[in-house]
Amino acid sequence: EVQLVETGGGFIQPGGSLRLSCAASGFSVSRKYMSWVRQTPGRGLEWVSMVYSSGTTYYTDSVKGRFTISRDNSNNVMYLQMNSLRDEDTAVYYCAKAAGEWTETGAFDIWGQGAMVIVSS
Amino acid sequence: DIQMTQFPSSVSASVGDRVTITCRASQGISWLAWYQQKPGKAPKLLIYGTSTLQSGVPSRFSGSGSGTDFTLTISSLQPEDFATYHCQQANSFPLTFGGGTKVEIK
Numbered sequence: 001e002v003q004l005v006e007t008g009g010g011f012i013q014p015g016g017s018l019r020l021s022c023a024a025s026g027f028s029v030s031r032k033y034m035s036w037v038r039q040t041p042g043r044g045l046e047w048v049s050m051v052y053s054s055g056t057t058y059y060t061d062s063v064k065g066r067f068t069i070s071r072d073n074s075n076n077v078m079y080l081q082m083n084s085l086r087d088e089d090t091a092v093y094y095c096a097k098a099a100g101e102w103t104e105t106g107a108f109d110i111w112g113q114g115a116m117v118i119v120s121s
Numbered sequence: 122d123i124q125m126t127q128f129p130s131s132v133s134a135s136v137g138d139r140v141t142i143t144c145r146a147s148q149g150i151s152w153l154a155w156y157q158q159k160p161g162k163a164p165k166l167l168i169y170g171t172s173t174l175q176s177g178v179p180s181r182f183s184g185s186g187s188g189t190d191f192t193l194t195i196s197s198l199q200p201e202d203f204a205t206y207h208c209q210q211a212n213s214f215p216l217t218f219g220g221g222t223k224v225e226i227k
Contacts, residue, residue, distance in 0.1 A: 035216070045164065045207055047216035060215045094163055105170060106211025107154035111163035 002026030002110055004095050009115030016085050020115055022078040022095030030073040033098035035108060036080045038091035038117075048093070049080065052102075062088075085119045092116050123147055123210050127219030133227040140195040142222045144186075144208035153191045154209045155184055157202075158221075164207060168193065198224070 008020040020036070022029075036048040049069040050058045057069050068081040078095055092114040099109035124147035134140050144153060152171045156164035166175045168184040171191060181196045195202055203226055208219040 044220050045209070045218040047218070050214070050216070058214045099166060099169055099175070102211070105154070105173075106152055107166055107169035107175075107209065108164075109166045109169075109175060111165075114163055 004112035006112040006115040011118045017083045020080040033102040037094045040091045125219040131223040135227045138198045142193045144191045146189045149188045150210045150212035155193045156207045159204045
């Protein structure tokens with residue numbers, strides 16, 4: 001079965017760091033375009049970062065220089081390292097897999113269950 | 122950044138009704154995706170490439186549009202369709218989503 005399972009969410013003080021993991025099964029993260037998307041009641045769904053199968057990465061401006069997306073191909077896991085966390089990073093974070101070929105679909109067909117990150121003093 | 126404006130933000134409808142949701146992009150885009158989300162759950166892909174139905178999605182869902190204006194239509198609303206619907210563009214980074222449309226029971 002193709003699925004994604006996120007772990008690593010939690011409560012952290014502003015300025016702290018947290019690493020989210022996204023364990024994949026049924027496919028290889030190294031061969032697919034993968035993303036992190038977050039959601040808050042106020043801002044809705046917000047794309048955070050993407051990693052291509054080539055390793056090329058993209059970030060939304062608000063997390064550039066603070067968040068890093070990466071993969072462990074041998075363990076089939078994608079990560080989101082989050083540093084210098086701010087109150088506004090509080091959200092449910094989802095990892096997601098691109099449907100088919102990204103250039104043909106531009107959509108995500110498999111999502112994790114979500115990991116809650118709360119940044120607060 | 123491409124801004125995605127979805128409307129209405131909520132709609133009350135009855136089982137069997139036809140429901141149309143609109144997503145407007147701040148500039149022309151090539152194609153659009155639609156997702157359904159239920160409370161406490163991750164989004165579920167319904168349509169990609171503006172009008173291509175994801176495998177397993179009922180045919181009562183359809184998508185259309187081009188340029189800046191796109192629509193998601195549910196031809197005959199079923200009880201399991203009460204949810205929030207989101208559009209998403211992948212024309213350029215940052216990828217952006219619409220604000221969501223909540224379909225509620227009338």
